[in-house]
Amino acid sequence: MKDKQSNIIHMVGTDSHDRLYLDIDGNIQYSNLQNGGGTPDDYSFVLDDEGHNQNNLPFTKKEQELYGLDEKDAFFTNLDIDTINVLYQKEKCESEMKMKNLMKFLNGR
DSSP states (O other), X not given: OXXXXXXXXXXXXXXXXXXXXXXXXXXXXXXXXXXXXXXXXXXXXXXXXXXXXXXXXXXXHHHHHHHTOOHHHHXXXXXOHHHHHHHHHHHHHHHHHHHHXXXXXXXXX
Protein backbone atom coordinates (compact mmCIF):
# COMPACT_ATOMS: atom_id res chain seq x y z
CA MET A 1 0.00 0.00 0.00
CA LYS A 2 1.15 3.49 -0.75
CA ASP A 3 0.15 6.34 1.53
CA LYS A 4 -0.64 9.11 -0.98
CA GLN A 5 0.20 11.87 1.48
CA SER A 6 3.59 10.62 2.69
CA ASN A 7 4.46 8.36 -0.29
CA ILE A 8 5.43 5.63 2.21
CA ILE A 9 4.85 2.11 0.92
CA HIS A 10 4.18 -0.82 3.24
CA MET A 11 3.01 -4.41 2.85
CA VAL A 12 -0.58 -4.98 3.94
CA GLY A 13 -0.72 -7.12 7.06
CA THR A 14 2.46 -5.79 8.61
CA ASP A 15 0.45 -3.23 10.58
CA SER A 16 -2.35 -4.20 12.97
CA HIS A 17 -4.46 -1.35 11.58
CA ASP A 18 -4.58 -2.80 8.05
CA ARG A 19 -7.91 -4.07 6.77
CA LEU A 20 -8.78 -5.47 3.35
CA TYR A 21 -12.37 -5.82 2.23
CA LEU A 22 -14.41 -6.37 -0.91
CA ASP A 23 -16.34 -3.42 -2.28
CA ILE A 24 -19.77 -3.69 -3.91
CA ASP A 25 -18.15 -4.49 -7.27
CA GLY A 26 -16.06 -7.32 -5.79
CA ASN A 27 -12.78 -5.39 -5.88
CA ILE A 28 -10.36 -5.54 -2.98
CA GLN A 29 -10.09 -2.27 -1.07
CA TYR A 30 -7.88 -1.15 1.80
CA SER A 31 -8.84 0.63 5.00
CA ASN A 32 -6.57 1.91 7.74
CA LEU A 33 -8.41 1.33 11.02
CA GLN A 34 -6.25 3.83 12.88
CA ASN A 35 -6.73 6.94 10.76
CA GLY A 36 -9.89 6.01 8.85
CA GLY A 37 -8.22 6.46 5.46
CA GLY A 38 -8.44 4.00 2.63
CA THR A 39 -8.48 3.41 -1.09
CA PRO A 40 -8.90 5.16 -3.40
CA ASP A 41 -8.68 8.56 -1.65
CA ASP A 42 -5.82 8.18 0.84
CA TYR A 43 -4.02 4.99 -0.21
CA SER A 44 -3.31 3.18 -3.45
CA PHE A 45 -2.32 -0.36 -4.27
CA VAL A 46 1.18 -0.73 -5.65
CA LEU A 47 1.43 -3.00 -8.68
CA ASP A 48 3.72 -5.99 -8.29
CA ASP A 49 5.99 -7.36 -11.02
CA GLU A 50 3.14 -9.50 -12.36
CA GLY A 51 0.87 -6.47 -12.76
CA HIS A 52 -1.55 -7.29 -9.94
CA ASN A 53 -3.62 -4.62 -8.27
CA GLN A 54 -6.96 -4.63 -6.43
CA ASN A 55 -8.87 -5.22 -9.68
CA ASN A 56 -6.64 -8.01 -11.02
CA LEU A 57 -5.67 -10.62 -8.44
CA PRO A 58 -5.74 -14.08 -10.02
CA PHE A 59 -2.82 -16.27 -9.06
CA THR A 60 -0.16 -16.51 -11.75
CA LYS A 61 1.45 -19.83 -12.67
CA LYS A 62 4.59 -18.65 -10.86
CA GLU A 63 2.60 -17.93 -7.68
CA GLN A 64 0.79 -21.25 -7.91
CA GLU A 65 4.09 -23.12 -8.16
CA LEU A 66 5.91 -21.01 -5.59
CA TYR A 67 3.19 -21.06 -2.92
CA GLY A 68 1.29 -24.23 -3.83
CA LEU A 69 -1.83 -22.24 -4.74
CA ASP A 70 -4.61 -23.51 -6.95
CA GLU A 71 -8.01 -22.47 -8.27
CA LYS A 72 -9.56 -23.18 -4.87
CA ASP A 73 -7.32 -20.55 -3.29
CA ALA A 74 -8.22 -18.04 -6.01
CA PHE A 75 -11.89 -18.84 -5.33
CA PHE A 76 -11.46 -18.02 -1.64
CA THR A 77 -9.92 -14.61 -2.37
CA ASN A 78 -13.29 -13.50 -3.74
CA LEU A 79 -15.32 -14.51 -0.65
CA ASP A 80 -16.07 -12.64 2.52
CA ILE A 81 -14.64 -13.99 5.79
CA ASP A 82 -17.97 -15.38 7.04
CA THR A 83 -18.47 -17.48 3.91
CA ILE A 84 -14.88 -18.73 4.10
CA ASN A 85 -15.44 -19.67 7.74
CA VAL A 86 -18.60 -21.64 6.93
CA LEU A 87 -16.85 -23.51 4.11
CA TYR A 88 -13.85 -24.19 6.33
CA GLN A 89 -16.04 -25.58 9.12
CA LYS A 90 -17.87 -27.82 6.63
CA GLU A 91 -14.59 -29.15 5.23
CA LYS A 92 -13.24 -29.64 8.76
CA CYS A 93 -16.35 -31.65 9.76
CA GLU A 94 -16.07 -33.80 6.65
CA SER A 95 -12.39 -34.49 7.38
CA GLU A 96 -13.17 -35.38 10.99
CA MET A 97 -15.88 -37.82 9.85
CA LYS A 98 -13.45 -39.46 7.45
CA MET A 99 -10.91 -39.83 10.26
CA LYS A 100 -13.52 -41.34 12.60
CA ASN A 101 -14.60 -43.81 9.93
CA LEU A 102 -10.98 -44.74 9.27
CA MET A 103 -10.37 -45.27 12.99
CA LYS A 104 -13.48 -47.46 13.24
CA PHE A 105 -12.28 -49.50 10.29
CA LEU A 106 -8.76 -49.89 11.68
CA ASN A 107 -10.03 -50.76 15.17
CA GLY A 108 -12.43 -53.31 13.70
CA ARG A 109 -9.65 -55.27 11.96
